[in-house]
Amino acid sequence: xxxxxxxxxxxxxxxxxxxxxxxxxxxxxxxxxxxxxxxxxxxxxxxxxxxxxxxxxxxxxxxxxxxxxxxxxxxxxxxxxxxxxxxxxxxxxxxxxxxxxxxxxxxxxxxxxxxxxxxxxxxxxxxxxxxxxxxxxxxxxxxxxxxxxxxxxxxxxxxxxxxxxxxxxxxxxxxxxxxxxxxxxxxxxxxxxxxxxxxxxxxxxxxxxxxxxxxxxxxxxxxxxxxxxxxxxxxxxxxxxxxxxxxxxxxxxxxxxxxxxxxxxxxxxxxxxxxxxxxxxxxxxxxxxxxxxxxxxxxxxxxxxxxxx
Numbered sequence: 001x002x003x004x005x006x007x008x009x010x011x012x013x014x015x016x017x018x019x020x021x022x023x024x025x026x027x028x029x030x031x032x033x034x035x036x037x038x039x040x041x042x043x044x045x046x047x048x049x050x051x052x053x054x055x056x057x058x059x060x061x062x063x064x065x066x067x068x069x070x071x072x073x074x075x076x077x078x079x080x081x082x083x084x085x086x087x088x089x090x091x092x093x094x095x096x097x098x099x100x101x102x103x104x105x106x107x108x109x110x111x112x113x114x115x116x117x118x119x120x121x122x123x124x125x126x127x128x129x130x131x132x133x134x135x136x137x138x139x140x141x142x143x144x145x146x147x148x149x150x151x152x153x154x155x156x157x158x159x160x161x162x163x164x165x166x167x168x169x170x171x172x173x174x175x176x177x178x179x180x181x182x183x184x185x186x187x188x189x190x191x192x193x194x195x196x197x198x199x200x201x202x203x204x205x206x207x208x209x210x211x212x213x214x215x216x217x218x219x220x221x222x223x224x225x226x227x228x229x230x231x232x233x234x235x236x237x238x239x240x241x242x243x244x245x246x247x248x249x250x251x252x253x254x255x256x257x258x259x260x261x262x263x264x265x266x267x268x269x270x271x272x273x274x275x276x277x278x279x280x281x282x283x284x285x286x287x288x289x290x291x292x293x294x295x296x297x298x299x300x301x302x303x304x305x306x307x308x309x
Contacts, residue, residue: 022198026287028070029077033092038112039105044092045113048073048082055119056080059110061128062165062228063189063220065091067206068127071199072283075291079298080123085113087133089221099223103231107137114144123298127151127283132233139236147301148240149294151247152254152280155233155263162230169225175215182208182216188284192251194277195284203284237266243301244270247293249278249285271297 022028031046046066056076058069066084073082086093087106096105110133114122124145126134131153138145154161176182186204188195209219244267248255260272273293278285 023196026071026196026199027074028067028202029074029082031070031073036113036116038088038109038116041088041096041109042094043088043109043113044086046070046073046084048077048084050077050081053077053079053081054121054123055117056082056123056125057110057114057119058082058084059087059124059126059130059133060084060090061130062224063090063218064203065207065219067091067203068281068283069125070202071287072291075287075295083117085110087130089224091219095221095223099221099227101221101224101227102229103133103136106133107140110134110137111141114141120144121146123147123149125149125151125294126153128153128280132231135233135236135240136231138242139239142239142241146242146305147298148242148244149247149297150245151282151290152249152252154254155259157230157233159230162228165225165228169222169228171222173217173222175211175217176208177215179208179210179216188281190280192279193281193285194251194279195281199284234262234266237263237270240267240270243297243304245294245297246270246272247282247290248272248274249280249282250274250276251279252282254280273297 029048031048033044034047035042035044037043060066060068066086069084073084076082088109089095089101122145124134124138124147128151131150134148135150138148176185183201183204186200186207188200207219208216210216246255246260246263255272263270275282275286275289275293278289282290
């Protein structure tokens with residue numbers, strides 16, 4: 001079941017942001033806010049357009065939200081109908097009650113969303129935890145995804161890492177007296193982002209919620225960390241037969257050469273690109289660079305598909 005107190009009204013709303021504070025070419029894409037129910041949980045997603053074009057669906061990382069794609073979506077709307085989903089327990093989607101945040105649950109939600117929205121030949125894009133969910137979905141629900149893009153995910157988890165996440169999730173978590181204090185204290189985790197201050201401020205403005213006690217907190221259920229599972233993700237690559245791209249932040253150490261080598265033995269067609277000047281939050285640190293490398297990959301994949309058709 002879902003917790004309705006963590007969702008907004010059903011009516012779609014079109015949202016835009018002032019472009020005055022952003023460097024040239026970095027304004028967030030306008031989008032419409034929509035909802036869809038999956039497995040009894042009311043899920044929120046952003047619809048950037050363009051209607052009638054092939055589907056691109058984007059999944060954010062843990063403890064964040066769909067707005068992580070606002071600064072890259074416009075780079076794809078000329079060719080795709082781009083959407084970004086708030087996964088259960090995140091952003092403006094409902095929290096799962098009782099808490100259920102395993103990768104199989106996220107993937108099952110994704111399967112129902114894709115079916116309800118009647119998406120086919122999807123370009124599936126996932127960052128960090130969202131990349132793992134995308135991989136689990138593509139491996140277990142073949143047929144609807146034509147291309148998989150995994151952005152700077154942790155592809156070889158350890159018990160120690162999961163224990164740290166459990167510890168974080170079981171803590172009380174920070175809360176703030178005012179919205180202004182929340183905005184002032186907002187930080188991206190992990191540290192090391194190279195995103196411009198205007199982008200961080202934009203995310204802060206969309207990253208908090210005032211609770212019944214009047215205090216401001218981040219918009220995610222802490223159980224998404226407290227209930228994080230230790231998943232052996234590598235065997236999922238054995239079942240990926242579609243074009244696949246790994247996107248590594250140029251400053252990030254998550255996708256190491258030996259991890260890439262293991263993935264290539266399991267999924268020979270996978271490609272690896274680095275986005276210069278970016279750490280883990282690639283779509284925020286270097287939006288233009290991300291769009292450029294992904295566009296090149298997608299065009300090449302489409303051309304190859306035409307040749308073999």
